[in-house]
Amino acid sequence: MTDSYLDRVAELATEAARAGGAVLREGYGRVHSVRFKGDIDLVTEVDVRAERTITDLIRSRFPDHRILAEEGTIGGDDAAHRWLIDPLDGTTNYAHGVPVFCVSIGYELEGQVTVGAIYDPSRDELFVARAGRGATSNGQPLAVSNQVELGRALLTTGFPYDRALLPRALDQFSTFCGRTQAVRRIGSAALDLAWVAAGRFDAYWETVIQPWDVAAGSLIAAEAGARLTDLAGAPFAVDGGEILASNGHLHELMLEILASPRAPIEG
Numbered sequence: 001m002t003d004s005y006l007d008r009v010a011e012l013a014t015e016a017a018r019a020g021g022a023v024l025r026e027g028y029g030r031v032h033s034v035r036f037k038g039d040i041d042l043v044t045e046v047d048v049r050a051e052r053t054i055t056d057l058i059r060s061r062f063p064d065h066r067i068l069a070e071e072g073t074i075g076g077d078d079a080a081h082r083w084l085i086d087p088l089d090g091t092t093n094y095a096h097g098v099p100v101f102c103v104s105i106g107y108e109l110e111g112q113v114t115v116g117a118i119y120d121p122s123r124d125e126l127f128v129a130r131a132g133r134g135a136t137s138n139g140q141p142l143a144v145s146n147q148v149e150l151g152r153a154l155l156t157t158g159f160p161y162d163r164a165l166l167p168r169a170l171d172q173f174s175t176f177c178g179r180t181q182a183v184r185r186i187g188s189a190a191l192d193l194a195w196v197a198a199g200r201f202d203a204y205w206e207t208v209i210q211p212w213d214v215a216a217g218s219l220i221a222a223e224a225g226a227r228l229t230d231l232a233g234a235p236f237a238v239d240g241g242e243i244l245a246s247n248g249h250l251h252e253l254m255l256e257i258l259a260s261p262r263a264p265i266e267g
Helices: 003-027 045-061 091-095 163-179 189-197 211-223 251-259
Strands: 034-036 042-044 065-069 078-089 102-109 112-120 125-130 135-137 154-157 182-184 203-206 227-229 243-246
Touching: 003 045, 003 078, 003 102, 003 112, 003 125, 042 045, 042 091, 045 065, 045 078, 045 102, 065 211, 078 091, 078 189, 078 211, 102 189, 102 211, 112 189, 112 211, 125 189, 125 211, 135 189, 135 211, 154 163, 154 189, 163 182, 163 251, 189 203, 189 211, 189 243, 203 251, 211 227, 211 243, 227 251, 243 251
Parallel strands: 065 078, 154 182, 154 203
Antiparallel strands: 034 042, 078 102, 102 112, 112 125, 125 135, 203 243, 227 243
């Protein structure tokens, strides 16, 4: 694809992210309908409305592109192009009035994420990346941290919605709490990755993750200099179901710890 074509895609991704964010901002603090997709996995009427706003906009420009969105929107016949959309990443925060949530939009060309846009409407912060062109936040270049000591690092993670899978994640969380300055759990995988890209977090890992959660953020982090793998050190894949994204300096040690999540926390 030509640069001009990908420029159009990137412009659409940022436009759609802002449009979805406007829906979130309008509905914030006024959620009327909440339903459960699982024991603790929420969806609100705002998720659905934001997704419709985003997908309608994409289909108006690229009607043949495939779309994979969290609330079930699927469409398009052209397998070379796929949009991965989370219209409200951080739904539980949003439903409780916690201002940590975002819109995440990734675009794949022939299986490779080439455009990513994450919009945080609470802070009016737009993270954007094009493959090979770096990543920005509100137009300013992003770069990962240069923290080399795990004991001084600030990490972030997420927990699976399936409570049967919690023990592994909690083991890892406990271990890293004892080996780092602190570990956060902010409730938005897309912002976790964006904030690694911005150098606010030194690394992020998660044991169970969906492609729409990490498509945009993985590109933004990588373009800011992050190293990404799965939890065993194999190359990261959007559909792989797990992720470790770090500033690079901490990666090998974190992989060692993740391989033995019940290891002693001393040292």
